[in-house]
């Protein structure tokens with residue numbers, strides 16, 4: 001059976017796996033995310049959620065049961081460390097996971113605000129990162 005691995009359990013990754021199932025893909029799907037929580041919307045982190053006008057449950061794109069019910073293996077707190085496209089394997093630490101097709105939905109994650117020129121100029125000013133739910137509230 002075809003196995004599609006999706007690296008990056010953000011909005012794009014969650015949308016992709018849901019679309020695969022709704023379009024009738026019956027093979028294996030693994031959605032791998034470095035964060036500890038199921039895929040959620042980031043925009044409210046700086047808007048309704050920040051103001052306290054939105055509950056945590058509404059932040060999640062889908063309930064965790066969605067992934068189970070749709071036979072999507074959701075691997076949270078899982079950092080992919082390497083990809084071998086010749087062998088078609090993904091390294092998760094010492095573990096190797098085989099795939100037939102691979103999607104990268106890792107977003108712009110590496111571009112943290114600390115790397116932006118404006119942040120470098122203001123290096124002495126504490127920089128708040130509100131990109132992720134797990135680092136909430138921003139420090």
Ligand SMILES: Cc1cc2nc3c(=O)[nH]c(=O)nc-3n(C[C@H](O)[C@H](O)[C@H](O)COP(=O)(O)OP(=O)(O)OC[C@H]3O[C@@H](n4cnc5c(N)ncnc54)[C@H](O)[C@@H]3O)c2cc1C
Pocket residue numbers: 007008009010011012013032033034035041042043044045046078079080081105106107108109130131132
């Ligand atoms: C505070 C805030 C407010 C925003 N407001 C708006 C807005 O109002 N309007 C708008 O259009 N956009 C907004 N955005 C931008 C929007 O949220 C992003 O465009 C969107 O989240 C991108 O989704 P994505 O799935 O492509 O990437 P991401 O949401 O970045 O998800 C990528 C995921 O991949 C994971 N990942 C990365 N590398 C690995 C790895 N090696 N192994 C496993 N997992 C990995 C990351 O942990 C992350 O969870 C906002 C963003 C933030 C942070």
